[in-house]
Amino acid sequence: MKIDCDVVVVGSGVAGLVCALELPEDYNIILITKKNLEDSNSYLAQGGISVRRGEKDRESFINDTLTAGHFKNNKKAVEILVDESEDAVQSLLKYGVEFNMKDDSLAYTREGGHSKFRIVYHNDITGRAVMEGLIKKVKTRRNIRILEECEMKDIVEMDNSSLGVIAKYDNKYTFINSKYTVLATGGTGGLYGNSTSFPHIKGDGIGVAITHGVKLKDISNIQIHPTSLYEEKIGRRFLISESVRGEGAKILNYHGNRFIDELKPRDVVSKAIFEEMKKDNSKHEWLNFRTIDKDINARFPNICKYLMDIGIDPKKENVPVVPAHHYTIGGIDVDMNARTSMNNLYAIGEVANTGVHGTNRLASNSLLECVVFGKRAAKDIKNNYTEEKKNLDLDNLAYSIDGNYEDIVKKRIEEDENSKVK
Numbered sequence: 280m281k282i283d284c285d286v287v288v289v290g291s292g293v294a295g296l297v298c299a300l301e302l303p304e305d306y307n308i309i310l311i312t313k314k315n316l317e318d319s320n321s322y323l324a325q326g327g328i329s330v331r332r333g334e335k336d337r338e339s340f341i342n343d344t345l346t347a348g349h350f351k352n353n354k355k356a357v358e359i360l361v362d363e364s365e366d367a368v369q370s371l372l373k374y375g376v377e378f379n380m381k382d383d384s385l386a387y388t389r390e391g392g393h394s395k396f397r398i399v400y401h402n403d404i405t406g407r408a409v410m411e412g413l414i415k416k417v418k419t420r421r422n423i424r425i426l427e428e429c430e431m432k433d434i435v436e437m438d439n440s441s442l443g444v445i446a447k448y449d450n451k452y453t454f455i456n457s458k459y460t461v462l463a464t465g466g467t468g469g470l471y472g473n474s475t476s477f478p479h480i481k482g483d484g485i486g487v488a489i490t491h492g493v494k495l496k497d498i499s500n501i502q503i504h505p506t507s508l509y510e511e512k513i514g515r516r517f518l519i520s521e522s523v524r525g526e527g528a529k530i531l532n533y534h535g536n537r538f539i540d541e542l543k544p545r546d547v548v549s550k551a552i553f554e555e556m557k558k559d560n561s562k563h564e565w566l567n568f569r570t571i572d573k574d575i576n577a578r579f580p581n582i583c584k585y586l587m588d589i590g591i592d593p594k595k596e597n598v599p600v601v602p603a604h605h606y607t608i609g610g611i612d613v614d615m616n617a618r619t620s621m622n623n624l625y626a627i628g629e630v631a632n633t634g635v636h637g638t639n640r641l642a643s644n645s646l647l648e649c650v651v652f653g654k655r656a657a658k659d660i661k662n663n664y665t666e667e668k669k670n671l672d673l674d675n676l677a678y679s680i681d682g683n684y685e686d687i688v689k690k691r692i693e694e695d696e697n698s699k700v701k
């Protein structure tokens with residue numbers, strides 16, 4: 280089967296949804312996603328989204344991002360992120376996303392590495408609130424066709440130009456033939472034993488980039504989150520958001536003593552916990568919520584409910600925490616318009632590496648990066664989609680690919696069958 284479109288967006292996290300929504304409404308867009316629309320790490324985000332608080336906050340926000348990233352960041356990318364952050368939050372509000380408010384203005388919280396309260400949030404379920412707003416909006420767009428349970432298996436290229444993707448949909452291989460392809464497939468967390476990520480988000484975008492020689496950057500650079508909930512069961516680790524520490528929770532060792540400033544950047548706190556675990560010969564350390572000077576059930580309802588459901592009362596006892604894989608910093612190398620080294624192929628969100636995070640991501644800068652660079656990719660496509668390109672005959676191109684697309688589809692089916700036999 281073959282479907283033609285202007286743009287195919289692979290992945291329905293915040294990056295993919297924002298990009299699809301920002302593209303002109305007369306484009307024929309196909310948005311494919313491996314599971315259901317909601318099944319993304321974006322949906323799991325708890326803490327919030329960083330935003331510059333006016334021009335006077337510019338230097339401080341840039342400096343916090345660079346400090347957390349050990350000054351290995353791409354400074355240009357950081358400036359873009361910070362300067363376009365207020366516009367990014369305005370776009371989310373325009374799409375119907377709701378954030379917590381205080382006296383008719385946005386409410387702000389703080390997380391590790393931020394020297395100011397500059398994070399907008401929705402209780403402790405910011406990701407769910409953002410995703411619900413965006414999903415509702417995307418479903419109203421008649422030019423965006425959504426294919427759930429549709430898995431990208433490969434990209435199709437000719438002369439280092441992308442011609443679309445091969446996807447498995449409804450148990451059939453389908454060639455989605457597009458003028459532009461946007462990879463928004465998230466990070467690599469699903470490949471790790473201890474991770475806060477959904478297991479199905481496991482580096483598929485990076486996989487196809489490797490197959491086709493698309494340039495990657497800093498691919499071994501992974502962020503470990505200091506405080507995932509320690510449980511005996513195997514599987515996705517439940518996150519105890521950094522904003523819990525931002526609001527005053529303290530990390531304790533086995534003897535009940537503090538050993539680290541909880542608001543240091545994530546890599547510093549994770550390292551300190553690992554070292555303390557070694558000394559204590561323990562599988563975890565502890566987080567004390569009782570030092571928070573707020574009603575924790577009101578501020579962190581989702582986290583408190585999860586803990587109570589498994590028999591831990593954070594108002595009365597310490598919570599066991601362990602560092603876990605949380606974020607893929609490295610990824611597909613992109614420029615400031617999200618272009619990859621392959622023509623017509625874009626990468627946005629966690630699958631991409633804009634250089635914004637350096638060697639360690641500052642808390643709540645990831646959803647922001649998804650919005651800022653999702654918007655930039657859409658704008659770049661729009662600016663370059665000439666009449667000549669619009670009128671390109673996709674059918675002719677598809678048949679002139681080496682061995683034509685039908686052979687490529689056949690090859691993928693054979694590979695799939697062979698992997699089942701093994």
Ligand SMILES: Cc1cc2nc3c(=O)[nH]c(=O)nc-3n(C[C@H](O)[C@H](O)[C@H](O)COP(=O)(O)OP(=O)(O)OC[C@H]3O[C@@H](n4cnc5c(N)ncnc54)[C@H](O)[C@@H]3O)c2cc1C
Pocket residue numbers: 289290291292293294295311312313314316318319320321322323324325326327328329405406429430431432463464465466475476477479480481483484518605606627628629630642643644645646647649
């Ligand atoms: C528990 C948790 C809490 C977090 N909290 C925060 C926070 O408070 N603030 C913050 O800024 N960041 C936070 N992060 C990080 C942030 O959520 C992610 O970095 C961000 O959501 C990534 O968005 P994305 O759109 O790039 O990818 P994702 O949201 O991960 O979405 C990837 C999409 O690609 C699809 N996909 C993958 N492979 C394929 C394929 N082969 N074919 C088709 N579709 C495919 C997936 O199904 C999914 O729809 C958190 C992360 C986790 C795990």
